[in-house]
Amino acid sequence: MRAQAAILRDPGKPFTVEDVSLAPPGPGEALVRVAGAGMCHTDMLFRGLAELPMPMVFGHEGSGVVEEVGPGVTRVAPGDHVVMSYDSCGWCGRCLTGAAPYCDEFMARNFSGVRADGSTGATCSVGEPVAARWFGQSSFATHAVATERNLVVVDRSLPLELLGPLGCGLQTGAGSVLISLNVRPGAGIAVFGAGAVGLAAVMAAKVAGADEIVAVDLHASRRELALELGATRALDGADPDLVAAVGQVDHSFDTTGVPAVIRTAIAVLRPGGSCGLVGTGGEITLPPTALTGRTLRFIFEGDAVPQEFVPRLIRLWRQGRFPFDRLIRTYPLDAINDAERDSASGATVKPVLLPGT
Ligand SMILES: [Zn+2]
Ligand SMILES: [Zn+2]
Structure with a gap:
C-alpha cells in the first residue's frame, strides 16, 4: 500500500516527507494507520549512528488504528485502537519471566531499524528499500507495520493521537x-x-x-x-x-x-x-x-510490560493523577524538523506528530 513517511536519508540532514510503499503485514504483523507519534530523545540520539541502515523511518511512540492483520494474528483486529510500544520475541527466558525489556532479541527488534531477520517491507518512490521497523514500528509515517506483540489495545473513547508516548518515554x-x-x-x-x-x-x-x-x-x-x-x-x-x-x-x-x-x-x-x-x-x-x-x-523501558503498564498509566490519567497531556505539543508530520528543533532547544517537552493532518 501507499503511505507517506518522514525519511532520514543522511544523518546530518533534515527529514524529508516522501511517498513510500508498504508490503502487506506478514505473519504476526499488523498494519496500523498512525494517529499520532511522539518524538523520543532516542530518535535524535540514533539519527547520527553510522551503523544504522539508511534511508530510514524513525518514530517509536506511535498510536493508531489497526487496518489489516497478517496470518496468525489473533490478539488484535482491524478497527482496534492501539498504542505501539517496544518489540520483544515472546519466547526467550527474559520474555517468559516478564522481563521483556531485556529480551534476547531486544536490540535486533528495536534498534536495528529492520525486522529481526534483517528484512524490510518498505520501499521509496524509486523502489529503493527503506528501513521501516525502528522499535517494531517506524511510526513517523501515515502507516506503520508493527508486530502483534508490541501493540497494546486501548479504549476507543480515549484521545488516541496523544497516547503514543505512553509506549516509550512516559512508560520509561x-x-x-x-x-x-x-x-x-x-x-x-x-x-x-x-x-x-x-x-x-x-x-x-x-x-x-x-x-x-x-x-x-x-x-x-x-x-x-x-x-x-x-x-x-x-x-x-x-x-x-x-x-x-x-x-x-x-x-x-x-x-x-x-x-x-x-x-x-x-x-x-x-x-x-x-x-x-x-x-x-x-x-x-x-x-x-x-x-x-x-x-x-x-x-x-521502566521494566514495564506494555500490555499491563500502559493501561495502568491511562487509568491514572483518567483519575487526573498522571496528566501527561500537559507535556505534549502537536505538529503535522511535515513539520517534523520544527518538532525536532523545539525538542532539542527545550521549547517543547514532548512533540507529537499528527500524520493524518
Ligand atoms: Zn525475548
Ligand atoms: Zn523512546
Missing part, C-alpha cells in the same frame, strides 16, 4: 519509579533532568506517595512544570553544590546521561538507596566505595 519514567526503583509511600527521590521521562518519573513518584520529590533541571520553565506536576522542590542543575542542596534521599533517577550528573545522583543516596539510569552520554568512573550499600542499575 513512570515504570522506573513504580516498578524498577519500587518507590514506597514516605520515600524521598531526586530526579535529574525534567524532560518527558523525568517529569513522568515526578508524576509517578507522587502517585507512589513519596514524601519528598526533588526535581533538578537547567531550565527554569521545566523546574516550574515539575513543581506543578508534584515535585516538592525544584533545583537548578547548575548549582555548584548540588549534592548538599538535594540532601540525602532513598532513590535517585538520572535521565541526562551526563557522567557528572550521574555521580551526583549516586552521591545523594542514603546507604541502602537505589539509583536508576536511563540516559547515556559517556563513561562514569567511581571509587567502588561510592556504591557502599547502594544499588545502581541501567533500566530499559
Whole structure:
C-alpha cells in the first residue's frame, strides 16, 4: 500500500516527507494507520549512528488504528485502537519471566531499524528499500507495520493521537519509579533532568506517595512544570553544590546521561538507596566505595510490560493523577524538523506528530 513517511536519508540532514510503499503485514504483523507519534530523545540520539541502515523511518511512540492483520494474528483486529510500544520475541527466558525489556532479541527488534531477520517491507518512490521497523514500528509515517506483540489495545473513547508516548518515554519514567526503583509511600527521590521521562518519573513518584520529590533541571520553565506536576522542590542543575542542596534521599533517577550528573545522583543516596539510569552520554568512573550499600542499575523501558503498564498509566490519567497531556505539543508530520528543533532547544517537552493532518 501507499503511505507517506518522514525519511532520514543522511544523518546530518533534515527529514524529508516522501511517498513510500508498504508490503502487506506478514505473519504476526499488523498494519496500523498512525494517529499520532511522539518524538523520543532516542530518535535524535540514533539519527547520527553510522551503523544504522539508511534511508530510514524513525518514530517509536506511535498510536493508531489497526487496518489489516497478517496470518496468525489473533490478539488484535482491524478497527482496534492501539498504542505501539517496544518489540520483544515472546519466547526467550527474559520474555517468559516478564522481563521483556531485556529480551534476547531486544536490540535486533528495536534498534536495528529492520525486522529481526534483517528484512524490510518498505520501499521509496524509486523502489529503493527503506528501513521501516525502528522499535517494531517506524511510526513517523501515515502507516506503520508493527508486530502483534508490541501493540497494546486501548479504549476507543480515549484521545488516541496523544497516547503514543505512553509506549516509550512516559512508560520509561513512570515504570522506573513504580516498578524498577519500587518507590514506597514516605520515600524521598531526586530526579535529574525534567524532560518527558523525568517529569513522568515526578508524576509517578507522587502517585507512589513519596514524601519528598526533588526535581533538578537547567531550565527554569521545566523546574516550574515539575513543581506543578508534584515535585516538592525544584533545583537548578547548575548549582555548584548540588549534592548538599538535594540532601540525602532513598532513590535517585538520572535521565541526562551526563557522567557528572550521574555521580551526583549516586552521591545523594542514603546507604541502602537505589539509583536508576536511563540516559547515556559517556563513561562514569567511581571509587567502588561510592556504591557502599547502594544499588545502581541501567533500566530499559521502566521494566514495564506494555500490555499491563500502559493501561495502568491511562487509568491514572483518567483519575487526573498522571496528566501527561500537559507535556505534549502537536505538529503535522511535515513539520517534523520544527518538532525536532523545539525538542532539542527545550521549547517543547514532548512533540507529537499528527500524520493524518
Ligand atoms: Zn525475548
Ligand atoms: Zn523512546
